[in-house]
Amino acid sequence: MALAQEGTHCMLPPSIATPSPPVRLLRVTAAVLALMLAGAAAAALADSPLIEVDYRSTVSAADMIYRSPxxxxxxxxxxxxxxxxxxxxxxxxxxxxxxxxxxxxxxxxxxxxxxxxxxxxxxxxxxxxxxxxxxxxxxxxxxxxxxxLYDAxxxxxxxxxxxxxxxxxxxxxxxxxxxxxxxxxxxxxxxxxxxxxxxxxxxxxxxxxxxxxxxxxxxxxxxxxxxxxxxxxxxxxxxxxxxxxxxxxDVEGGEKSRPIGNMLASRFSVSTLTKNRARIPMTISNLQNGTYELTTYHHDSLGGGIWDSITVNGVTVTNVATSTGDGPDRVGKAFFKFEVKQNTANVLFTKSAANGADGDSAVTGFALTRIAASEAKTPGRDGNQQQAATLLVDFQANGSSDGSSQLAVDEVGWEKWTNPNTSITFLPQTVRYQSVIGIAGKVDVTVGADLDQNIAPGIFPQWRNRAPITHVPEKRKRQLVLPAxxxxxxxxxxxxxxxxxxxxxxxxAFALLDNHTRQADAYDNLRARHVGWWSDFWSRTFVHLTSxxxxxxxxxxxxxxxxxxxxxxSRGALPAKWNGSLFSVNGDKRYWGAQYWIWTTAISHHPLYAADATELADPYFNMYVKQLPAARQAARQRWGVQHGAYFMEAGPFDGPVILPPVIAQEYQDVYLGRKTVQELSPAALALGQYECVLTQFADGHRFRGIAGRYSFVSHYVACGSDLAVQAWWRYRYSGDKSFLRTHAYPLLRDTLELYRGLARKEDDGKYHLYGLNQQEGFWGINDGVVDLGAIRGTAPLAIRAAEILGVDAELRDKWREFLKHLTPYPMGRDPGSQALGRGMMADDVWSVGHLGDVKRGGKPGATLAWPIFTFEDWTLETRDPRLDRIVRKIGELNDSRVAIANGSRQPGTHSTLVMGSRIGRGDDLPAMTASYYWGSNPLPNGFSEFEGKTAHSIEILGCIATTLQEGLIQSISPRPGQPEIINILPAWPRHWDATFRLLTRGGFLVTVSCRAGRLEFVEVESRWGEPCRLRNPWAQPCRLARSSPSAGDSGRLFDGDVLEFTTTQGHVYRLLPEDAAQPEPRRVAPRRVTEPTSYSFKLSNGNVVSATLGRP
Known part of the structure; x- marks a missing residue:
């Protein structure tokens, strides 16, 4: 294949730390284009493809391979x-x-x-x-x-x-x-x-x-x-x-049970968390004699603990590191065998503060497995082979009401710990349990009286509720049995x-089966139609990367x-819950419950627009648009704002609770600081037990609520603006004007009106905001950076949407006045920022905000990203030297970025990765994505449980997909509401090859090939016929031509920073460096994977991060 000429390198954006020269905008009129493309209309992409994509092999490169169950x-x-x-x-x-x-x-x-x-x-x-x-x-x-994946x-x-x-x-x-x-x-x-x-x-x-x-x-x-x-x-x-x-x-025998999944045949839970040091003696008696195997394990998302020693019946091992897993079949690093000859196992665990990174054993335990003489497995009651008889012992912290800590026990183990306020059952001297490894099915467990008293209560980890349901009682099931x-x-x-x-x-349900399964080949008939849908889905866009x-x-x-x-x-009446999605396995158990968080849900939707899958976001937007009436009522009831809508960061699928007038006034008094939560009436407390935001006031949080009324999501309102901006994106990617009218504009209008109702114009002539949360970390902030970014990011969009729809002329004038007189972003040097303290990185960059009612906060880096993503008040196209310097310094100082780059586990700081792409830090991308994915402790199927057990999610996948796509292409405006400019490879590592086709705002399907550091070509297919604006990706003149030029038509030469040209709907335009030969067509067809896939990456500090998709 003929490559682009030497010197036509993939260009990263110029340093945003230095002033950019004035943009030379080269416009091509329709008449010029008509001459340039004379002889024939621009061909459709399929007529003369430079890239032929084998979508099956490209998608199948991500197939999930399990070589073990x-x-x-x-x-x-x-x-x-x-x-x-x-x-x-x-x-x-x-x-x-x-x-x-x-x-x-x-x-x-x-x-x-x-x-x-x-x-x-x-x-x-x-x-x-x-x-x-x-x-x-x-x-x-x-x-x-x-x-x-291709066939689903x-x-x-x-x-x-x-x-x-x-x-x-x-x-x-x-x-x-x-x-x-x-x-x-x-x-x-x-x-x-x-x-x-x-x-x-x-x-x-x-x-x-x-x-x-x-x-x-x-x-x-x-x-x-x-x-x-x-x-x-x-x-x-x-x-x-x-x-x-x-x-x-047969149900006569009562609730019979058998294991399902690779679970344990019997279990109980002993709970403690060691603080500084521990000595945990335990006697397990009534055991069947024989050979046993002990395996230590650690079943949460942390790094595990180290026991100084473990002794069982005289056999001692030292410096035992626990390993992650939820049962002995998931571990195996630290096990040893011992004999039980007198039906008893005497177990002793010891630990000191010097052994282990944090002094805590975290959530650890051990499994006791009886190994038959023949090493055979224990037969199940139906004659099938079951796994070896095992007793599982869990350690976890539980504190009593008087502040002490004791060993606690619960027959159902993890299933009990669904809430840190759950009452605790304390272990008496001896407790008897049913167990298959016991004599007559019974095992006695005794905790020794010389238990170290230095065991201290710990904070409950988020990964409660771990164990999957291990059995289904007989009377709760029915069967259809086919003969052999x-x-x-x-x-x-x-x-x-x-x-x-x-x-x-x-x-x-019966009709579905009757209508679709009558034919003898029903499986294959359904499959053909099924694969057809998925084939169409996969053919929309692609990304092929190599390093x-x-x-x-x-x-x-x-x-x-x-x-x-x-x-x-995500194709139903409601969006899938982020915690478990449609893939829960624990029956009704789902940590974080049934309510939605905008942020955690949005993360999964961010990559959909450029992937040309905007309809997959419709359940998400539909749910919140249906909440608009309740959200408007909540704005009035809780904030006293007569116009606008209050969308809660976390709440039920049907929106905020509509309160009786008297109780609404009570909660408004709390929201606005006229009353503390301790003053809420019993009736108000009763109505605040379920909806997530009201519980911030009405449940146990009220006893630790700082300033009497603040908690994590109590005063966070920017989430509604975040939702509205995403709806605007969906409109600009899809061109769906009906969606703009029914979804995007109502969200933009009502969330902006909420802010206009909350803001106060002070003596300095500026609008200010008071007592609002900046995400979950900073509470009660004045003039917060997230809120100011939300207003600056939505007001121009609301004005532009109203202009397109021809509505609300009066409101447009009010919004312009609001935006014009909005207070500037807080700076680190401001006295209010200095008073807040932990919300600033440096004197000469933005701060989180000014100290309000609460001096609380942590690491500000991810919070400071909001004006960049998602509110886009600054983009790579802004090109303002002062703002460029501020943004670049924030990106450099961001503690989350530094931690991730050095191999620290930082799941949940998604905006840090996306901000890296948005500000052009392409060289960071390999290390950041490799470390971030590793740091989430991903499961073999790509899920991460960093939000908690039974709350597995794809947040990490969504973050990485967005980071990649934003590194490959961005369609961004210099200022919100202005026409977008397409940026090719704005944040891409020079040693990564990329061939891709992605959608941009304005309805342009863009195909790009960059190999060996050289950008070969750019093709643009216009779906709507909008003018196209594209930043010149070469540091030299380039040539624009139709994709299938007629004889003698070499296109037209341009030499400008930004190329703007009119387009015709359905036509394809090709951009090449000056004098570059027409690239030869080539085929993208990765080899089919047959084994689990892995990576290993060495970070700059020498740490190595790695992960595997699939099971070896």
Whole structure:
């Protein structure tokens, strides 16, 4: 292929620390273009592609390969259609699913129960298990589980048994195919199950389900009712062959159970957290004699602890480092064997402050596994092989009300710790538990009286509620059983949900199965239509990256994986919950509950616009636009602002609670500082127990609320402006004027009006803001940088949107006046910034704000990013020397950036990475993305649990995808509301090759190739026919031509900083360096991956970070 001439290098933006020369804007008139393109209209991109993309191989480079079974259900592989989803995980004899939906909520905003309480859950509708009989899917050389992202299909193979499954893209059906080629095939048991009793009541709340049948089909219908809330779901299961036998398990024996997933056969939990030093003696008696294995482990997101010594029955090991995992099958670094000869294990753990980085053991424990003489596994009650009999012991901190700390015990272990205020059951001298390793199934546990008294209570970690549900009682499930036969069998599962009480959901679910599974080849017929939808989705854009160390390829995989997750979870009536999404595995348990956070939800949506997947953001915007009436009422009730809308950073799917007038006045008095939370009436406290923001005042926070009224999200209002700016992006990427009218403009108008109502014009002639939070870290700030950025970022957009729609002329004038007289950003040198202290980096850059009611805060770097991203009051196109210097220095001093670059785990500081791309720090990108992903402790499927166990999320993937795309291309305005200018490779590492096609604002689909540090070409396809403005990516003249030039047409030469030209809808324009030969077409077709993919990256300080996608 003919490459671009020497010297035509990929150009990073000029240093923003120095003044930029005046922009030379070269305009090409329509007449000139008509001459330039004379002879024929510009060809469509497909007519003469410089880049031929094999989308299947490009997407398949991110396939998820498991060479061993998922160690826990949360490691399963995701399949979904945007409304209905599940992870897919295996046990030796089964394939397991938990069916989740985006539109199922146990309560609404008027719930009587507490946030994080027993009714605060959503999503889960049923569990499905396909038991193939025998250990056909056990770990071994033949095991393989692969998620094909291109086909959105999961396939498994084991000992002569293969399974395929997908969730149909166009209807809510899970299709499963089992191919049994064993010489002695086994019956197939398709089981539908629930995890809670059939009728559960908590005050006014009631959760019920019942079993239903329709001919050969079985189903379960659940409904939730409380006050004005009704939500129901139905799940149906069908085996079309007609040979299946219905089985209703015998319930006479009560609540029988068996493990599911790679779980433990029995468990209990002993809890403590060591502070400085510890001595923990324990006696486990009534054990069966034999050989045991002890494995220490550590099952949270931190780095683990180190025990000075562990002694069991005279066998001692020293300096034992714990390793991460939620059971012995996830670890194995520190284990040893010992003998039990007198039915007793005497265990002693010791630790000193000198051994371990922080003096804490954090959340650690050990597993005690009995190894039979033959090393054989223990047979289950159905004759199938189960894992070795194991007793799991967890350590965690629990403090009593008087400030002391004791060893506490709870039979259900982690399931109890759903809230740090949960009452504690203290361990008596001896407690007896059922356990398969005990004599007659009993084990006695005694904590020694000489327990070190220096054990101190610790702060509860966020990763409570860890253990997946390990069993389903018999009476909570139904089965369809197929007789043993070789060959392929199919199982189909459907679901439906509604908030309307009179909806016949069983009928809907059964009808889906009846209509789609009649043909003998129903699986393949559905699959063809399913793959067709996904093929169209993947063909919109692509990103292909390469680097010698493989980090670029890995990050491109993460971008692809993120888009897969979003297309699998964000096409329903409501957005998927960020914590668990459609892929929860713990029944009703979901740490952080059923309410939405704008910030954590938005992170996953940021990459969608440039990826030409704007419709995947519609559930997100639709939910908040439906909240507008309640948000307007909340502005009046809580802030006393008559015009505008108050969107809460965290709240229920149906918006803020509408309060009775008297109670509304109480809360307004608290919001505005006229009353403390201690003065709220019992009636006001009762109405503030569920909605997340009201709980900041009404629950236990009131006893530690600084200045009597502030907490993490209590006074944070910029989140509504953040939402409005994103809606503007969606309009500018899609060109959907109807969306501008119904969504973007109402959000812009109402959030700006809230600020106009909150601001006060003071004697200096400037508008000021008082007592508002700057994200969660800085409370009660005056003239905060986030709020001022929100106003400067939304006011010009609201004015421009109103002009386009021809509405609200009076308001436009008021907004212009508001913007003109808005106070400047706070600077570090300001006395108010100096008084706040921790909200500043330097005297000559912005600060978080001025000290208000609360002197509280931490690291300001990520907070100072908001005027840059998402409010875009400064961009690479602003080119103001004073502002350029401020922004560059903030980026350099940002402590989060420094920490990540040096290998510190900093999950949750997403804006730091994106800001790096937005300010042109391309050379940082490899280290920052490599360290950030590693630092989130990612699971094999890309999920991260840094927000807490049962709150696995794709926030990290969204952050990395956005960072990559913003490094590749930006379409940004010099000032908000002005025409955008396309920047090619504005923040890209010179040693990373990139070929990509991404969408920009204005509806331009841009294709770029940069190899070996040389930018070869740029192609621009115009979707709407808008004028195109593109910053010259070469430091030399360049030539603009149509993509398929006619004979003798060499295009037109331009030499300017910014090229502006008119376009015609559907035409393609090619930009090349002057005198460069026309590039030869080439093909992008990465090799198919067959193993898990990994990277390892050495940071500048010598630390090495690494991660793996998949399971070896």
């Amino acid at each position: 998922a160690a826990a259900p949360v490691e399963g592989q995701p399949i979904g259609n945007g409304r209905m989803g599940t992870l897919v995980w295996t046990t030796p004899d089964s394939v397991n699913f938990q069916i989740n939906r985006c539109d199922v909520f146990a309560v609404n905003k008027n719930a009587s129960g507490k946030r994080d309480g027993p009714t605060d859950y959503a999503g889960g509708v049923a569990r499905v298990t396909i038991n193939v009989g025998g250990p056909a899917l056990d770990r071994g050389d033949g095991f393989l589980q692969r998620l094909s 299909e999961c396939s498994l193979s084991g000992n002569q048994v293969r399974v395929r499954c997908f969730v149909f893209a166009k209807s809510d059906i899970l299709a499963i195919e089992i191919d049994d080629q064993r010489q002695t095939p086994q019956p197939i048991r398709a089981e539908l199950a629930m995890w809670r009793p059939p009728d559960v009541r908590h005050g006014d709340h009631r959760a019920q389900y019942q079993w239903v049948r329709n001919g050969p089909m079985i189903g379960v219908v659940q409904q939730f009712t409380e006050k004005d809330h009704h939500c129901a779901s139905a799940v149906a299961l069908h085996i079309p062959t007609g040979a299946a036998t219905y089985v209703e398990p 036969a070789r060959g392929k069998r199919t199982v189909f599962v459907s679901s439906a949900a509604s908030f309307a009480p009179d909806t016949d959901l069983p009928r809907q 010698e160390d493989g980090v670029a390829q890995f990050m491109a995989r993460l971008r692809t994986l993120h888009l897969y997750y979003m297309a699998s979870s």
